Amino acid sequence: MVSKLDLYRIFCVVGRNESFSGAAKELFMTQPAISQSIMQLEKELDTRLFNRTPKGVTPTNEGSLLLEYVNSAINLIEIGEEKIAEFKNLTIGELRIGVGDTISKYFLLPQLEAFRNRYPSLKLKIENGTTDTLISLLKSGEVDIVVCNLPVDDDALNVRSCMDIHDTFVYGDKYRKLLARPIGFQELVKLPLIFLEPSSNSRKYVEDFLLSKGVKISPEFELGSHDLVVEFARINMGIACVTREFTEDYLESGMLQEVQLKEQIPHRSIGVCSLKSVPLSPASTRFLELLVPE
Incomplete structure (x- = not known):
């Protein structure tokens, strides 16, 4: 007898393949058995889950909604099964980390090297992705932890700070004379500004701070990566909002100069997020100990 959980597993595979025959091939079952399982689940739920067409199947509105929840649930079940195996001295298992490109390059790589050497x-x-995207992956069970820019305000998460960072503005040679003296935010926003795209947590933090000072930004350029922002500043495309700790090579070499602000932007942090409702695996716990030592 097929259990309810088995029916949901079959349901997810059919939804992914949008085909009974594709699901049958993946699950090593017959197509009639797949069709019968979906019919049984539809009968139990009293709801049609798939529209049948000559080319395959597509989820109904109800089916799409259920797929979202069942995929998350099955992912979490699979994670639970994997975490049991990880108790064997971390000799098997997987650590899945969500992290932004910039943090990965400038903060996480040395930690990953040390962890890999140890295990x-x-x-x-x-x-990789934006903070919002990574938090969604965490909640759906697709990653174990997320290393991202803080603040992250979500009651479902445990958030631990790893490293303080500072937002600042930098410029190239073209603006050296113009910015030889300290300036305020009102004067700063009149210059051509280079920012990360609006979905970035770093951008949101600085933008919200400036708004609290009554200053609204209208960037000349909105870019997808910190490295691009820095390079645009280097070739004198404008004044770039960057993370000081991730721009040290440019500042120390003199390729970029830091704007002397009359008021500093408060520091923020890089942190690690995990779900409160799901215990950390041994691998995640060990990696967290590396990132946030006691």
Whole structure:
């Protein structure tokens, strides 16, 4: 007898393949058995989950909604099963980390190297994206922890700070004379500004702070990566909002100069987020100890 959980597993595979025959091939079952399982689930829920067409199947509105929840639930179940195996001295298992490109390059790489040297048998999976995207992956069970720009305000998460960072503005040679003296925010925003795209947590933090001072920004350029922002400043495209700690090579070499602000932007942090409702795996716990030592 097929259990309810088995029906949901079949349901997810059909939804992913949008085909009974594709699901049958993936699950090593017959197509009639797949069709019968979906019909049984539809009968139990008293709801049609798929529209049948000559080319395959597509989820109904109800089916799409259910797929979202069932995929998350099955992902979490699979994670639970994997976490049991990880108790064998971390000799097997996987650590899945969500992290932004910039933090990965400037903060996380040395930590990953040290962790891999200590636990060479563990598989590492890295997912990149914006903070909002990574938090969604965490909640759906697709990553174990997220390393991201703080603040993150979410009651479902444990948030631990790892490192303080500072937002600042930098410029190239073209603006050297103009910015030879301290300036205020009102004067700063009259210059051509280079910012990260609006979805970035770093951008939101600085933008919210400036708004609290009655200053609204209208950037000349909105870019997808910190490295691009820095390079645009280097070739004199404008004044760039950057993270000081991630721009030290440019500042120390003299390729960029830091704007002397009359008022400093309050520091923020890089942190690690995990779900309160899901215990950390041994691998996640060890990695967290590396990032946030006692």
